[in-house]
Amino acid sequence: MDTNAMTLHRGEVHIHLLSDGTSYWDGGGTFGLVPRARWAKVLPPDELNRVPQELRCVLIEADGKRILVDCGVGDKPNELIATQYDVRRPRGTLMDDLARRGIRPEQIDIVILTHLHGDHCGWATTWQKAAGRAGEAQAGAPTPAPTFPNARYYVQRREYEDATHPNERTRNTYFAENFVPLMQHGVLTLLDGETQITPSVRVALTPGHTAGHQSVVVEPEQRRASSARDRSGAPIFLIGDMAPFMIHFERLPWVTAYDVLPLVTIETKRRWQRWAYENDAVLISCHDTQQPVGRLVRNDKGLFSVIPLADGEETTR
Numbered sequence: 001m002d003t004n005a006m007t008l009h010r011g012e013v014h015i016h017l018l019s020d021g022t023s024y025w026d027g028g029g030t031f032g033l034v035p036r037a038r039w040a041k042v043l044p045p046d047e048l049n050r051v052p053q054e055l056r057c058v059l060i061e062a063d064g065k066r067i068l069v070d071c072g073v074g075d076k077p078n079e080l081i082a083t084q085y086d087v088r089r090p091r092g093t094l095m096d097d098l099a100r101r102g103i104r105p106e107q108i109d110i111v112i113l114t115h116l117h118g119d120h121c122g123w124a125t126t127w128q129k130a131a132g133r134a135g136e137a138q139a140g141a142p143t144p145a146p147t148f149p150n151a152r153y154y155v156q157r158r159e160y161e162d163a164t165h166p167n168e169r170t171r172n173t174y175f176a177e178n179f180v181p182l183m184q185h186g187v188l189t190l191l192d193g194e195t196q197i198t199p200s201v202r203v204a205l206t207p208g209h210t211a212g213h214q215s216v217v218v219e220p221e222q223r224r225a226s227s228a229r230d231r232s233g234a235p236i237f238l239i240g241d242m243a244p245f246m247i248h249f250e251r252l253p254w255v256t257a258y259d260v261l262p263l264v265t266i267e268t269k270r271r272w273q274r275w276a277y278e279n280d281a282v283l284i285s286c287h288d289t290q291q292p293v294g295r296l297v298r299n300d301k302g303l304f305s306v307i308p309l310a311d312g313e314e315t316t317r
């Protein structure tokens with residue numbers, strides 16, 4: 001199944017799954033303290049102990065806006081990405097995926113970044129030749145600039161502060177050229193917690209993976225107006241790296257080795273697990289290669305699992 005050609009429809013809202021490729025990196029990083037013998041059954045590693053991770057991005061068309069959530073690793077030369085991320089792109093990049101949908105960079109209105117790790121904000125900027133003012137020494141020299149020239153970018157203030165003050169633990173994944181130029185060009189809005197971005201789209205602070213990590217909730221207006229538990233109007237939840245694979249969302253103690261606040265991640269997941277279950281939410285994963293989309297169910301022992309959407313739900317490929 002090509003997991004990257006799916007579109008979800010909710011009335012006037014359309015949600016397209018896109019990808020910037022598949023990255024292969026160490027399974028120990030993805031599964032943290034979970035013993036290898038257990039995670040290897042869920043996601044078998046290759047001979048170098050690497051597991052495939054989709055670099056999934058999501059395009060939301062809602063309220064007359066085109067909203068991109070996360071933007072892969074990008075194409076700026078970066079030795080760490082080249083050596084550690086091992087990105088394979090048989091279908092091309094995120095930009096190719098947007099082009100296949102007939103969308104040009106200037107048509108993106110809003111970019112929401114769940115957090116600023118290198119695999120989530122790469123295409124936020126690209127190397128571009130500056131117009132340059134007359135007499136300026138650097139006139140015409142390429143610099144990283146916003147890829148989507150008409151977009152406003154959103155990230156949590158806490159995330160931006162942490163990303164611009166990295167320490168020995170975090171600096172291998174925060175690359176300033178991905179986000180500092182957004183601030184320099186005046187296109188970045190720093191958020192303080194939950195924020196309604198458009199009438200149907202809001203962000204919520206979901207700390208743990210990073211202290212300033214945010215997730216995205218798409219809840220078309222008619223759903224909020226109706227009291228009926230109508231499946232076709234259930235909210236859609238872009239989990240982000242709060243739970244990079246669906247198994248992380250099912251099992252509270254499964255937390256990646258990269259989470260800076262793992263105990264906070266568990267409490268964040270506990271809260272959103274309950275919310276997703278009670279609201280019958282459609283879940284979208286950012287890295288899961290096998291199950292990009294699903295819904296949380298609970299068995300008679302009280303254990304949660306994520307199952308595929310029912311046949312006939314409003315999706316197209």
Ligand SMILES: [Zn+2]
Pocket residue numbers: 117119120241244287
């Ligand atoms: Zn990630």
